[in-house]
Amino acid sequence: MKTRFFAPFVILIVTGLLVGLSLPDRAAESAAYPWKAAVATVDITPEPGTWMAGYAARKGPSEKILQPIHAKALAIEDADGGRFVFVTFDLIGIPRPFRDAVEKLAGEKYGLAPEAILLNASHTHSGPMIRLYQPPKGGGEERAPYANVPDEEQELRVRQTREYNKKLLAAVDQLLGESLENLQPATLAWSHARCGFAMNRRTPGGPGEWKNSPNPEGPVDHEVPVLQVRATDDAKTLKAVMFGYACHATVLSLMEISGDWPGYAQRYFEEDHPGTVALFLNGCSGDQNPYPRRLLHYAERHGRNMATSIEAALETPSKPMAGPIRSALKWPEIPYQQPPxxxxxxxxxxxxxxxxxxxxxxxxxxxxxxxxxPKSYPVPVQVVKFGNDLTLAAIGGEVVVDYSLRLKKELGEATGGAPVWVAGYSNDVMTYIPSKRVLEEGGYEGGGAMRYVRSTVHPAPWDPSIEERLVGAAEELEAGLRKEE
Ligand SMILES: [Zn+2]
Known part of the structure; x- marks a missing residue:
């Protein structure tokens, strides 16, 4: 567990350029928005022998720890005392009951409104099982959601998962406590670069068929957005980077716990920048896979590649962020098609x-x-605005890349060309979230994957209105926040 303290420094910005210490201090002070920020990290590595999440075909529990996994928090406070906390996890997803427990804790103990917390999962397929299946209306016992968990192990696996969820909630409590307690003067800036190892994984396989295989012609989003958090000391010490990318964490399918490529990316960047915390905010990775896959050295190489892309983003002109920070959250009900x-x-x-x-x-x-x-399911949509300098939209579920491309364009136009960052896998990860195109094409991300989901009940594919409902919710939330300016 590490907690970071920030020391004061002054950032000098004139017409978008950093010009060093040659300007009078007064001009410098008026240029930097007085943010406060802090980060915290907690190790959430499960015991070896825990059942793993991500592949329904796994036939046994984890055998060893390849790499520790973490939960991390970035707490931000604006000049008016408005607070927001990003919490990122090296985990397969965010179960809705866990999100509810975090909201309750954050509200009662830290006075945070639900819209002031964003939970995001890296979707590593090498982490612990965190969900259980609760039959509706108490019609039976909670069960492990994976069909290969033997009947005689149910009690053990259910107990392990419950205990892990308890520890995870304690970890979030610790992250919120430490980050909010240690807020220090800071500057925030945004920049971006590109990284190329994600490829669309939907390849036409004949009429109505889609293979899970690399498709170099398919849509991708190779942008690596980076939020830089710097202390206000003379050295402008880099305290944290929060980076995004749209790519599944599925290089590995071992029986060993790890953060997959995002775990290596965070570790390498932190090793290269002692004292800096790297947080990964997963993007619209639903139909994006890392290639090549399956060998450990590819997880390491993609991780290195991403750490280098973050370095590149630090070299591009960065855009200082002014406050206030404002956020809104809603849970639009997305209908299912006719059930069988x-x-x-x-x-x-x-x-x-x-x-x-x-x-x-x-x-x-x-x-x-x-x-x-059930006739519908509430899918969370959250929008966070840093003044009008950056808009971040975060959607629940395994969101396909079309949402990222569309929202960056439409929210970008609505906000006069200011940067837009789109995250998926946020606040509840219940199944895939196809665009209208992917839904109509069908295949795994279009609804086929629902047959593997045993922790929540999805009786039929989503209604084709899903894209308009979710994009509409994000645009409505953004417009509402903009009006408050
Ligand atoms: Zn997935």
Whole structure:
């Protein structure tokens, strides 16, 4: 566990250029917005022997720790005392019950409103299982969501997962406490670079079929946005970088705990900048994979590549951020398409494809215990504005890259060309979030992946209105915040 303190320094900005200490101090002081900020890091590495999350095909628990994993916080306070905390995790996702527990804790103990906290998961497929399946209406015991967890191990795995969630909540408590207690004068700046190892992973495989395979023609977002947090000392000490990228953390499929490529990126940057904390804010990675994959040295190389891209972003002209910081959050209900009938599910449960058969049986069990299916699911949309210098939109679920490309364009136009940063995997990660295009094309990200989800009940693919509803929510929240200026 590390906590960082900031020392004072002065930043000099004239017409967008850093000009060193040659200007009078008065001009310098008037140029820098008086932020306060602090970071904190907590080790959240599970015990070896914990069941892992990410691949339904895994047949046993983790065998060893390849690399420790972390949760990190970046707390920011503006000149009016407005506070916001980013919390990032080297984990597969954010379960909704965990988000609810964090909101309760943050409100009661730290006076933070729900919209003033953003939780984001790196989506490492080499971390611990953090979700459990709770049958609707108390129709049965909580269970591990992975079909390969043996019946005789259920009690152990459920207990491990509950205990891990408890420890994780204690970790967030520690992160909020330390970061908010240690706020120090700081400057914030934004810059960006590019990095190329993410590739679209949807390749046409025949009529209506999509293979999970690298598609160099498919849409990508190679931008690496970087929020720089510097102390106000003479050296302008770099205290933290929060960086984004749209790419699955799926280089590795070992039985060993690690942060995958984002874990290596954060570690390498921190090793190269002793005293600086690197936080990863996962982007719209839903249909993006790292290539090449599967060997440890590729996780290390992509991590190194990303750490170098952050360095490159530090060399580009950076845009100072002025306050205030403002945020808004809503949970629009996204409808599902028509659910399957009991007869269709009974047929599916007999399928030769074992995942289809299991999914059919899973939905039949839900019908039996709950008497019906949910008609919609609330997907979180959060918008954070740093004055009008930067707009950050964060959407829940495994958001495909089309959202990033569209929101950067549309919110960028709405805000007069100011930078826009789009994150996915935020506040609740329940399943994939396809665009209208991907939904209509079908395949894994279009709805096929829902058959593997056993922690929440998704009875049918999302309604095609999903993209308009989520983009509309982000645009409405941004416009509302802009009006408050
Ligand atoms: Zn995924």
């Amino acid at each position: 009938t009991r007869a269709e599910l009974e047929e599916k449960a007999k399928s030769k494809d074992r995942y289809d058969a299991r999914h059919g049986q899973f939905l039949l069990d839900v019908l039996d215990t709950a008497g019906g299916f």
